[in-house]
Amino acid sequence: xxxxxxxxxxxxxxxxxxxxxxxxxxxxxxxxxxxxxxxxxxxxxxxxxxxxxxxxxxxxxxxxxxxxxxxxxxxxxxxxxxxxxxxxxxxxxxxxxxxxxxxxxxxxxxxxxxxxxxxxxxxxxxxx
Numbered sequence: 001x002x003x004x005x006x007x008x009x010x011x012x013x014x015x016x017x018x019x020x021x022x023x024x025x026x027x028x029x030x031x032x033x034x035x036x037x038x039x040x041x042x043x044x045x046x047x048x049x050x051x052x053x054x055x056x057x058x059x060x061x062x063x064x065x066x067x068x069x070x071x072x073x074x075x076x077x078x079x080x081x082x083x084x085x086x087x088x089x090x091x092x093x094x095x096x097x098x099x100x101x102x103x104x105x106x107x108x109x110x111x112x113x114x115x116x117x118x119x120x121x122x123x124x125x126x127x128x
Contacts, residue, residue: 002026002125004117005044007037007063008052008083013106017050017083020110021117024126034058038066045074048120050113053084053095060084061098068099079120083108 004026008014011032018028029044031037035057041049049067053060060082070076079101084091087105095103102116118126 002048002121003029003044003046004048004050005029005031005037005041005046006050007031007034007040007055007060008050009033009055010052013052013083016110017113020114021050024114024118026126034060034063038063041067041078042070042072042075045072046078047125048117049078049080050083050117051080051100053082053086053091061094064095064098064100081113081116081120083113 004021006014006017006028009032014030018030022028031040034055051060051063064080068076081102081104082095082100083104085106092103101120104113104116
């Protein structure tokens with residue numbers, strides 16, 4: 001079963017994202033800060049990470065960069081969707097430089113996020 005890790009310090013957003021992705025047939029884990037999210041990604045080895053930028057203890061760009069630098073190729077290659085309120089063109093550029101696979105700006109359309117999640121995963125990996 002496809003496993004998605006959601007890392008966001010806003011419980012309402014984390015719940016919404018987890019619910020929408022869970023309805024696709026994926027198993028979803030949630031963490032509420034960057035440090036815990038990085039540890040969970042290394043331990044759980046999810047198929048995708050949906051990651052907020054502005055979080056306590058470690059921001060999303062730091063988490064994304066740390067994932068990309070990980071010695072484990074499964075962790076280093078995990079697709080990362082940044083889900084953030086940082087909407088300036090320079091922010092988007094910084095996100096991709098840090099290694100993000102995709103970038104979604106808050107407020108966001110849940111349908112668009114589901115489409116982006118589906119596109120970031122191998123065809124046929126969702127649905128049960």
